Amino acid sequence: MxxxxxxxxxxxxxxxxxxxxxxxxxxxxxxxxxxxxxxxLFLGLAVAFAARSLPSYAELKATQNAQTIVVRARDGSEIVELGPSYGEWLDSSEIPQVMKDAMISVEDRRYYSHFGVDPYGLARALWVAMTGDGRISATSTITQQLARNIFLNSNRSLDRKLREAVLAFALESKFSKEQILELYLNKVYFGGGAYGVDSASRKFFSHPATELSTAEAAIIAGLVKAPSRYSPTADVEAAVGRANVVLRLMREQGRISPSEANVDPSAVNLKEERGQNSVRYFTDWVLPQLDLLLPETFEPIEVWTTIDVGMQRAATAAIKSNTPSGAQGALVSLDRDGAILAMVGGTDYVATNYNRAVNALRQPGSAWKLFVYLAALEAGYTPDDRVVDAPVTIDGWSPRNSGGTYAGEIDLRAAFAYSKNTVAAQLGNEVGFGTVASMAKRFGITTPISTYPAMVLGSSEVRVIDMTRAFAAISAEGTSVEPYGIVKVTTADGESLYQHEPPRSTTLVPDYVTAGITDLLQTTVNTGTGRAAQIGRPVAGKTGTTNSNKDGWFLGFSSGITTGVWMGRDDADAVPGLQGGRAPAQAFSAYMRYAVKDRPVEQFDTEVQLPEWQLEPDDEYYYGEPDDYYYIDEQGNLIEPGSPDEPGEFPFPIEGEVPPADRPRQPPEAAGDGGDPGQAASDEFLDRATGRAEPQSRASPPPIRLQPRPPMASPQPGVGGTD
Known part of the structure; x- marks a missing residue:
């Protein structure tokens, strides 16, 4: 129981x-x-309301979905007009069937079976996102793309996607599939200002869209995903590769026969691109900034820029005429307030629109010594202080000078002017490599910086615009400089939409440091490695050459204009004979002679007046005066205040080399004072260099072995890093 x-x-x-x-x-x-x-019910009401609010088909045909942008130079002259080109409107019956099939195959294979949103495609995208990297791939149908192009913007918010879906349902409820496809093919953007298949066909193939072949249709259909990346006028190889993807999809979906799918898109005759010039490097850089500066607007606008047309021409000519064969060149020129006067991103914009002035990352070589000597001057050195140019080893790393010669005891001015690697290594080790890195960050270097010893010779990659900005800050007497390219933006009627406001400047280093480094930079051009940069008036600058002549630099300033020049190959192969003191310095000189011709001659202030704290033997000598500028506290943290003659043969080696990046790196100590301020190098140094010294006096000084400086305390969050 x-x-x-x-x-x-x-x-x-x-x-x-x-x-x-x-x-x-x-x-x-x-x-x-x-x-x-x-x-x-809610969706139905939303769709019904949206359908009632939609414009008529005739009204949609008449609307334009892009704005015209007129870009003007600093004098008001028109540089370029960018805007839509629509071609002829083609009715559905006039559009070749192969063009329709190509577009449907690559953009929306189930176009004729859904009602505006493809539930199968959406479910598949969600499944891939859950089982893959978590990102939802593009799932917009042709109808959704049309709704976005006509009524919405391109942001990826959930609200925009929901509105896009509602509008897609509304379009499907009000218009036929053929009408929607006709609207889409006449309005979608294909790059280069071309809207619609007829405009694209005329731009790329020089004939109307009614004459499109299968291969041409595949090329045009492939552009929608990324117009700039797959543009046949910018990258033929990428365009052909994308077209082959379209042809494969058309064959798989049965829209063309296997024989039609075997056409060769690379055999298509493309229209020759004309009318491009180097100013497009500048407009390509500056126009995307409008998205941040302006509210969303579709009305025609005029963008007034800082570019000087004459200087841009001079910069283009200087780069083209001086860049070695097979290499590329870049130039950035800034006014004293940071306004970009000229920008050249390569030798030929049509051949390659890659902007090396703002995008390329290259080693600066000895041009990086600017930051080493800035740190040394801030730590108490003066241009007249004595240092020893001798073989040195730091933690297993032994830098060497170009030519393998050593001058012995010289002053700081001569060491900088003749780009002595061993002296830079000693100074970097003495002040600390983290201090040098912090100085570079302080002056606007935005790329990662190594703190190994070889960093003092420019082993960390930088951008041309960042290095030019750093030298511009020296020209501005040690205050920060922010490069900018847009002065104002107005409507076509003159209504102001944006006006540039000068940013708050910050004192980066005290006056005596600026005077000292300017002294060193001027000596480099007067008697050192930068003699080819002379222009008949005061110039201060620095050369840079990397290992095996892969990169050549010259950066300098005169009369308030700062210009940076880089040359090298895109594949980073060696360029025979390329040195910063030759082709880049010559390009700098050719450009600057024109750039400063209407400006008064300005003498540099190179008188070093040390502050009282540095003349007193107390702790402030080591840490700086916190009320005046950035300084390093006791823990090593960076603190911000308030929170025409042609040059002759060079008597000395042109430039130092950058050791391989994988070598261990770390530098030595220098000391001494005295020196003759009346000349850049001592008599003893000049005797050795010119061969007038006795045989026994030319022997290399004994090597110096230094221990690496102990690491500084870790920087506090927000103070700035070294890597």
């Missing part, structure tokens, strides 16, 4: 559990159905 009772209880319990599960399942179905019904 007891057993039967317990068995009944078990059965009863199991039945209760089953009943509870069914109850919750029933509730879930009921509530889920109710919510789905409410959602469908």
């Amino acid at each position: 007891a057993k039967r009772g317990s068995r009944r209880k078990a059965v009863k319990s199991t039945g209760g559990e089953a009943s509870g599960w069914r109850l919750w399942a029933r509730r879930l179905v009921i509530w889920g159905g109710a919510l789905a019904l409410l959602g469908a």
Whole structure:
């Protein structure tokens, strides 16, 4: 009896559990159905309301969905007009069937079977996102793309996607599939200012879209995904590769036969691109900034820029005429307030629109010594202080000078002017490599910086615009400079939409440091490695050459204009004979002679007046005066205040080399004072260099072995890093 009772209880319990599960399942179905019904009702009302609000088909045909942008130079002259080109409107019957099939195959294979949103494609994208990297791939149908192009912007917010779906349903409810496809093919953007298939066909193939071949249709259809990346005028190889993808999809979906799919898109005759010039490097850089500066607007606008047309021509000519064969060149020129006067991103914009002035990362070589000597001057050195140019080893790393010669005891001015690697290594080790890195960050270097010893010779990659900005800050007497290219933006009627406001400047280093480094930079051009940069008036600058002549630099300033020049190959192969003191310095000189011709001659202030704290033997000598400028506290943290003659043969080696990046790196110590301020190098140094010294006096000084400086305390968050 007891057993039967317990068995009944078990059965009863199991039945209760089953009943509870069914109850919750029933509730879930009921509530889920109710919510789905409410959602469908809400969606239906939204679609109905949107459909009633949609313009007529004739009105949609007449609308333009892009704006015209007129870009002007600093004198108001028009540089370039960018805007839509629509070609002829083609009715659905006039558009070749192969063009329709190509577009549907690559953009929306189930176009004729969905109602504006493709549920199968959406579900597949969600599944891939859940089982892959978590990102939902593009799932927009042709109807959704049309809704976005006509009515919405291109941001990826959930709200925009929901509105896009509602508008797609509304379009499908009001217009036929053929009408929607006709609108789409006449309005979609294909790059280069071309809107619609007829404009694209005329731009790329020089004939109307009614004459499109299968290969041409595949090329045009492939552009929608990324017009700039797959443009046949910018990258033929990428355009052909994308066209082959379109042809494969058309064959797989049965829209063309296997024989038609074997056409060769690379055999298509492309229209020759004309009318491009180097100023497009500048407009390509500056126009994307409008998205940040302006509210969303589709009306025609005029963008007034800082570019000087004459200087841009001079910069282009200087780069083209001086860049070695097979190499590329870049130039950035800044006014004293940071306004970009000229920008050249390569030798030929049509051949390659890659902007090396703002995008390329290259080693600066000895041009990086600017930051080493800035740190040394801030730590208490002066241009007249004595240092020793001798073989040195730091933590297993032994830098060497170009030519393998050493001058012995010289002053700081001569060491900088003749780009002595061993002296830079010693100074970097003495002040600390983290301090040098912090100085570079302080002056606007935005790329990662190594703190190994070889960093003092320019092993960390930088951008031309960042290095030019750093030298511009020296020209601005040690205050920060922010490069900019847009002065104002107005409507076509003159209404102001944006006006540039000068940013708050910050003192980066005190006056005596600026005067000292300017002294060193001027000596480099007067008697050192930068003599080819002379222009008949005061110039201060620095050369840079990397290992195996892969990169050549010259950066300098005169009369308030700062210019940076880089040359090298895109593949980073060696360029025979390329040195910063030759082709880049010559390009700098050719450009700057024109750039400063209408400006008064300005003498540099190179008188070093040390502050009282540095003349006193107390702790402030080591840490700086915190009220005046950035300084390093006791823990090593960076603290911000308030929170025409042609040059002759060079008597000395042109430039130092950058050791391989994988070598261990770390530099030495220098000391001494005295020196003759009346000349850049000591008599003893000049005797050795010119061969007038006795044989025994030309022997290399004994090597110096230094221990690496102990690491500084870790910087506090927000203070600035070194890597």
